[in-house]
Amino acid sequence: MLFQIIDEALLCHVGFVDKGQPFVIPTLAWRIDETIFLHGSRGSRMLNVLRSGTGICVTFSLLDGLVMARSAFYHSANYLSAVVLGKARSLDSKQEKLQALEQFMERIAPRRWPQVRSPSRQELEATDVFALSLDEASVKVRAGDPGDPDKDLGFPVWAGTIPVRQVFGPMQDADNLDPAHAKPDYRSAFLDRWTER
Amino acid sequence: MLFQIIDEALLCHVGFVDKGQPFVIPTLAWRIDETIFLHGSRGSRMLNVLRSGTGICVTFSLLDGLVMARSAFYHSANYLSAVVLGKARSLDSKQEKLQALEQFMERIAPRRWPQVRSPSRQELEATDVFALSLDEASVKVRAGDPGDPDKDLGFPVWAGTIPVRQVFGPMQDADNLDPAHAKPDYRSAFLDRWTER
Numbered sequence: 001m002l003f004q005i006i007d008e009a010l011l012c013h014v015g016f017v018d019k020g021q022p023f024v025i026p027t028l029a030w031r032i033d034e035t036i037f038l039h040g041s042r043g044s045r046m047l048n049v050l051r052s053g054t055g056i057c058v059t060f061s062l063l064d065g066l067v068m069a070r071s072a073f074y075h076s077a078n079y080l081s082a083v084v085l086g087k088a089r090s091l092d093s094k095q096e097k098l099q100a101l102e103q104f105m106e107r108i109a110p111r112r113w114p115q116v117r118s119p120s121r122q123e124l125e126a127t128d129v130f131a132l133s134l135d136e137a138s139v140k141v142r143a144g145d146p147g148d149p150d151k152d153l154g155f156p157v158w159a160g161t162i163p164v165r166q167v168f169g170p171m172q173d174a175d176n177l178d179p180a181h182a183k184p185d186y187r188s189a190f191l192d193r194w195t196e197r
Numbered sequence: 198m199l200f201q202i203i204d205e206a207l208l209c210h211v212g213f214v215d216k217g218q219p220f221v222i223p224t225l226a227w228r229i230d231e232t233i234f235l236h237g238s239r240g241s242r243m244l245n246v247l248r249s250g251t252g253i254c255v256t257f258s259l260l261d262g263l264v265m266a267r268s269a270f271y272h273s274a275n276y277l278s279a280v281v282l283g284k285a286r287s288l289d290s291k292q293e294k295l296q297a298l299e300q301f302m303e304r305i306a307p308r309r310w311p312q313v314r315s316p317s318r319q320e321l322e323a324t325d326v327f328a329l330s331l332d333e334a335s336v337k338v339r340a341g342d343p344g345d346p347d348k349d350l351g352f353p354v355w356a357g358t359i360p361v362r363q364v365f366g367p368m369q370d371a372d373n374l375d376p377a378h379a380k381p382d383y384r385s386a387f388l389d390r391w392t393e394r
Contacts, residue, residue, distance in 0.1 A: 028274055068368075072315060153373060155313065166362070
């Protein structure tokens with residue numbers, strides 16, 4: 001369940017403390033086995049704080065539905081969330097960074113990595129990649145129908161759920177795309193959340 | 198733009214510090230004018246920390262697309278985010294809490310509030326509602342095509358974006374719903390993000 005939440009969410013929110021003030025920054029993250037990875041431009045505030053070795057919190061959330069009960073109080077939300085605590089480790093070897101970044105692209109766009117221009121030495125140096133172990137992770141899930149107590153079941157109002165989904169696709173060509181380069185098929189990377197609208 | 202991000206996101210991530218450790222907790226939030234509101238069960242860790250009057254960070258994020266460039270380095274994400282810093286104020290009067298909660302339901306399910314059972318005195322006391330001013334809020338947006346430098350434009354690979362959307366609906370009846378209570382029409386609350394799949 002932990003792996004599924006992280007893999008489906010793609011987006012996470014990184015919490016860290018800088019001079020006593022908490023910050024929450026959204027970023028994409030990916031997982032390899034029992035480790036999650038974050039990346040960004042060297043010198044950003046978030047990555048500077050991560051590099052300092054302080055404790056962080058990385059939270060993945062999938063809002064799954066709005067739960068409409070017979071009483072105001074029992075309204076709720078269906079969701080899955082994973083909260084990961086720990087200290088991030090900076091990947092310092094060029095090889096380790098490249099492997100992690102390749103896995104990230106493979107997660108989103110299978111077989112794209114060998115097709116794009118590889119990072120130059122300067123680009124790779126300008127990119128920080130951090131690893132965070134899933135050793136200290138907790139999962140919370142709320143699913144299913146509203147939990148109205150029996151005494152409220154006769155209340156004359158509709159009850160149920162409004163599903164919420166994060167959906168992907170369809171792919172849109174860049175304005176300056178050479179039409180010789182047809183769309184690849186990345187649907188397989190997005191489980192059942194690809195759309196052909 | 199700030200209002201639009203908050204209203205569309207619905208979900209936010211609340212960052213706070215408890216005994217030196219940052220935590221990031223997902224929760225639904227709503228906005229009335231220049232104030233956002235959070236709520237939850239009295240006694241939860243997050244709400245206890247909020248009540249202490251410490252500085253928090255509330256972040257709203259809309260992941261809008263995955264940006265596929267000709268080089269690995271220029272891959273990016275389109276998104277809109279709002280980061281709100283400040284101290285939350287607990288709503289202590291029964292009237293103020295009820296008004297805020299009614300606005301929350303009105304945001305998701307227009308005209309539902311008068312149809313459901315109102316909170317009892319005990320239920321209202323068990324619910325904490327907090328207000329946070331938008332005085333200290335910042336917005337970040339990345340939109341549009343990949344930013345490939347000219348030298349990469351001839352690279353023989355597809356480039357463009359993979360849109361990402363949070364979609365709502367269609368409504369699902371609770372298993373124990375009395376079929377006499379037909380689905381209301383809440384589509385108007387979800388801008389263009391309602392789906393009829």
